[in-house]
Amino acid sequence: DQQVKQNSPSLSVQEGRISILNCDYTNSMFDYFLWYKKYPAEGPTFLISISSIKDKNEDGRFTVFLNKSAKHLSLHIVPSQPGDSAVYFCAASGSNTGNQFYFGTGTSLTVIP
């Protein structure tokens, strides 16, 4: 079963505007969440993380928001740049999930110049 879901396979945004990528999870024991970015022919690259004791974490243009009651997190990119065009994966882990990350299916972001 898919414990981490990204329901939008793709997203297109104009350069300079905000990109919002969404992720939902089902396992209430998840308490650590990450976003990865993947370019074609490359492995995923770590972008930003958040633990369940926070509801927001910011790093430059990237901000992750966590809503534990809704089991939802989102990644905001402001302002969006053409170089941000990639596939974005959210991932989650928890104290009872062993040492693995559970990944969503990804959202392909296209930033239009």
Next chain:
Amino acid sequence: ETGVTQSPTHLIKTRGQQVTLRCSSQSGHNTVSWYQQALGQGPQFIFQYYREEENGRGNFPPRFSGLQFPNYSSELNVNALELDDSALYLCASSRSNRALQSSHTFGSGTRLTVV
């Protein structure tokens, strides 16, 4: 600081054959995890190696096995290949064997095609 390197980059095998994929971890990282990414899907955890022992396993059959060497590099072996094993295999290294404490550094992957 060298990143995670995987070899080979592409591989074509016949159903029923065996395959070995290799991974060198990033300098300073002692833990290696392997993931399978099927087309249109996110990476799925196969297993993790820490201190040369399997340290967690996902929902994959025993014909998926691995090794970790004293220099922290790792191999993924798949026996009796099936068509559904066709996927991108990603190796990831980390400083900690605990997912709560670290992020993964991924290699570029090995694209395996089973025909």
